[in-house]
Each structure stands twice: as C-alpha cells, then as structure tokens.
Amino acid sequence: QSALTQPASVSGSPGQSITISCTGTSSNVGYSVLVSWYQLHPGKAPKLMIYETNKRPSGVSNRFSGSKSGNTASLTISGLQAGDEADYYCCTFAAGRTYVFGTGTKVAVL
C-alpha cells in the first residue's frame, strides 16, 4: 500500500478555517470508514484528533472536524489558532489488514 496523498503544507491566518485533504484509493480510504487524523508537535507524543472519519476524542476541540467523500478524507480546522501549528497525518485501514498513513501536512499559522 502506498502512502496516502496530502498537501505538503497548508497555511491560514488566525481565526480562519483550513482544510487538509487525504487522498487514497478504493483499497484504502475508499474501502474504509476507519480514517483517523493525528497532530504532531516536535518533541511531543503524537495526538489523536479524529477517529472513525468524523469522531472527536474527549478533550479535542470542536474546531477540528473530519469528513470523507469517495477516496478523499478531509480534516478541517476552524478558528485557526497559533497552537494549531503542527504536522498533521491521516491514517486508514487498508485491504490486506494493514494501516497506511498519509504523507503529512505542515500547518502554518500566518
């Protein structure tokens, strides 16, 4: 399974909304509703932001939302804040009982 495709970077001003796409194939993103999203800050443990495509774990701000259409999943961050500046990765269960991650997106708050 090849890595899912994400934009290398996305930027926005404080208060704006941004959307990160995660494009796969019918063998991974299109195959499963089990898409999750992770936030990575340097030197910190990665944090789960979205699971099962659009569910938020307890403690994650409702500014983060997830969706999926066909072979593309998306993470939207609304009301962008300085603390949202991080790398974000999508992940999905794929045919062959394996998990595949996206290529990662660096979010910059201007």
Next chain:
Amino acid sequence: QVQLLESGPGLVKPSGTLSLTCTVSGTSINNNHWSWIRQTAGEGLEWLGRIDSGGTTDYNPSLKSRVIMSIDTSESRFSLKLSSVTAADTAVYYCARFVTNAFDIWGQGTMVTVSS
C-alpha cells in the same frame, strides 16, 4: 494517566537487529491492541504492526519478513525486533495503543540510528 515509554539502543549496526520495548502504565495491557509506528526523516509515518494481549500479531507486509513483535503481560510491556536493518530503518520509533479503530495514546518516541 495512560503512559507509554519506549526504550532501547539508539544506535544499531547495519545488518544487525533493532530491539525496542514499550512499557505501559496507567492502564491494563490486557484486552487491548498495541502497535509500533515509525517516522523516517522526510518519509512520514509508517505502521509496522500490532499485537494483542494474547500475542496475536499483524505486520506491515512490506516488513513482514523482518519484524517480530512480542508481549509480556506480567511486566506490562511489549517489544519490537526488526532484523537485517539498513540506513533506511533510521527513524523515530513510536509505540501506541490501538482502540476504537485508531491509535489513541502514543509514546514520546525514541530515535534509532543505523550506522557503523
């Protein structure tokens, strides 16, 4: 709170075996699935495999011939062995708990460099 802590050598020689352990605290290691994930420089995240408390494993097909995972429920820890390593295996290695179809708790990660 739930904490995962990776430990092991930070330097492994080419063709050698990388061995890491993840110690679980704050929750039972039983009745859960546990995974290893790595982040290589410039390559993003890669799922290596998972193990449940009964010792059943699933491995990434791309690494299957080189990976062995094991679990010691009495010590609340699980382990990763990756054999025949090359420079391409240099990465930050994370352990993570797998629940509700996602990796909900991760360790801080440990850097492993493959070099002579």
